[in-house]
Amino acid sequence: MKKLIKSSDTLDFIKDGDTLLVGGFGLSGTPLTLLDEIADSNKKDLTVVSNNLGEAGRGLGKLLLAGNLKKAVGSYFTTNRDAVEAWNRGELEIELVPQGTLAEAIRCGGAGIGGFYTKTAVGTKIADGKEEKVIDGERYIFEKAIKGDVAIIKSLKADTLGNLIYDHTGRNFNPLMATAAKTVIAEVDEIVEAGEIDPHHVVTPHLFVDYLVESKYVKKGGVYVESV
């Protein structure tokens, strides 16, 4: 299985100043093992694109406290008080993007689409400075595609080729981010033989996945806890 690597190998693919796409919604569907590796490294000036910045001290929240981050692009940071404070102190840049615009921009980044016109946020502060276009009588604003250097995502199950499926709403941004970065590393709970996932049920085809890492977290009482 040439795609399987150690979690610490993840660091070989990330350079200071890179843009990371990080799957997850809060802590759900989040590559906790890979984030631990980055938080324990001395990577710096990273820009993270993710819906949230994890929670205070958890998931992406660890990277903030560890000083790995320069900028966060996402839709909702209010619930991580560390993020709010770091922003207040001028230690973290934040770019706020409506959730649907964020999802679509990442999808476009992976799809060879340069940008798109959305009706979301027309007439709001988010639209300040953005190009507006009227299409068939409706107002839209232009949003540019988002791409990353490295995507780290979380999947429930991979096959040995790297086909992925996800656990319920743990799917969220993960399949989109898998399309939009030069290097894609998927943290998985389980790896099965190729052919064990019905082709109809594959969510992320293996061509999007460069490397697989086995998760060091196991789910207990519905929550992921470190296994060792």
Next chain:
Amino acid sequence: MKKLIKSSDTLDFIKDGDTLLVGGFGLSGTPLTLLDEIADSNKKDLTVVSNNLGEAGRGLGKLLLAGNLKKAVGSYFTTNRDAVEAWNRGELEIELVPQGTLAEAIRCGGAGIGGFYTKTAVGTKIADGKEEKVIDGERYIFEKAIKGDVAIIKSLKADTLGNLIYDHTGRNFNPLMATAAKTVIAEVDEIVEAGEIDPHHVVTPHLFVDYLVESKYVKKGGVYVESV
């Protein structure tokens, strides 16, 4: 099951001059029963958006011969000689759209996206008269979203709520078209109880589907034949 209607009821939702989105790739994943109903009706001046125009005398090819069509929007008509001839005689308008642009435009139509910039067809005849934009140093052309009045699609299996799954590459344009029309009618081979399709495996959530029609075709030797 309030969504189940007779195939002939389909005609109640289609007006002369309407734009129909028709699922399928050639004859695969095509709503043959619903197309038969339209070909047997006196609907006229329809614009059809579909990858092909079926085959000569089959699928959408029937509507062409029956005189239902004013215009066809799609990516490949060469293999239906009737379409080529009708176009030559000036009896059918044709708008040629690259296949990926067609798929994306329909998806945008269903997604509240007004239009998008694609790298496909830059510098070709297809780009004539289209707005060009350079984004991050790359050339893109603007394409507008496509919407329809009625979508007729083909699914392998529905549950009683209208959740849909598809047969292999019979999926093709069907899930996209289900999002982009005011009224969506799905022809299905089989209807099962709600809950019988795993929520992870649903391809088209029921909220996109207005009506279900049972197919009059059955598959024999891998090919659909009329059942009665």
Next chain:
Amino acid sequence: MNQSDRVKIAKRVVEELPEGAVVNLGVGIPTLIPDYLDGKKVYLQSENGLLGIGPTPDEEHVNMDLISASKKPITMDTGASLFDSADSFVVIRGGHVDAAVLGALQVDRYGEIANWAVPGKKILGVGGAMDLVAGAKKIIIASTHQAKNNQPKLVEKLTFPSSGVRKAEMLVTEHAVFKFTEDGPVLIEKLSDISMAELREITGTEFKEKIKI
């Protein structure tokens, strides 16, 4: 505001939801709605990728990968479906949600909504609010009549940042139900025994009356 007023608002909003509707519920009072459907079947959509939210699970059945957009554990209804975030916003922005029931900081007399940010305060969260405002077929604002500082929520002109140019159809408070028109709000129902004079007093803009008797 006391809980019975919040429940009153939730119950009144339920009357506006057609049987079988696809509904997205914002935070605050809208989250009470599932408990007051009274047998009406609606399909609850969640921004993070689900159609068909079921009842809250007991502790044993919690799965952190089956949560609502407010990151609370949920279950799935029969016939639910799961999808990614891009497809979830195809649903929302594409006009496939029949009704969004949202809270608001302010609503102007034409139904324009401010529900994501307070001026002068750090704005660090928008989530799916603007997508819902832009895309839902019908927007119902479920809110207390006044903010905690007694300022009216229904105002002449927004002083808080707008959530988009698309207007709400309706506002339900503990005192009143308003429909928004091009000429401003129309009171269509009173929900408390407040006097008309008092209602006008605590409302930030003029409104017409067209009340069923």
Next chain:
Amino acid sequence: MNQSDRVKIAKRVVEELPEGAVVNLGVGIPTLIPDYLDGKKVYLQSENGLLGIGPTPDEEHVNMDLISASKKPITMDTGASLFDSADSFVVIRGGHVDAAVLGALQVDRYGEIANWAVPGKKILGVGGAMDLVAGAKKIIIASTHQAKNNQPKLVEKLTFPSSGVRKAEMLVTEHAVFKFTEDGPVLIEKLSDISMAELREITGTEFKEKIKI
């Protein structure tokens, strides 16, 4: 052209495909490639929504809903996956296909391709050709050296409509293998015993030589 020349072209193209590559095959000569992989594993992608085309089925196992982009019955390889047309072109246009092997009507000296339409004739089909040209990581043209009317395929300047501004990396014919550079084509290999003079004679533009001996 005889079949052995077509096979020669297919075999030479196979040498260019890395083990494990994701490959999209156009119509014509490229369709021969699966028979000449000689143990090399590649993953074949099909525009209509499949990664992992397997061998052609026998008649008993034909399913009209499991077909290639040329609408021929296929099977699925172990570990295949299915997706809709929009997602299929995320793969293609988004740069996730390692190599597209395409036929061509003409290729200019810088690798610009004409492969969808003949001037003056009705243009009624483009399919996924332009998406592949715009998006594939590497484009290999597999073609006869000359058209049926003996006109060269490799030309100074396209006279047929272009398929896009993105250039091919390589052209493989029964006589020669060319790489395209900013200075024009470079002959990197001869595949027949044609003389250099004759090769220049039947080629529509000048080329440099950089042949391994």
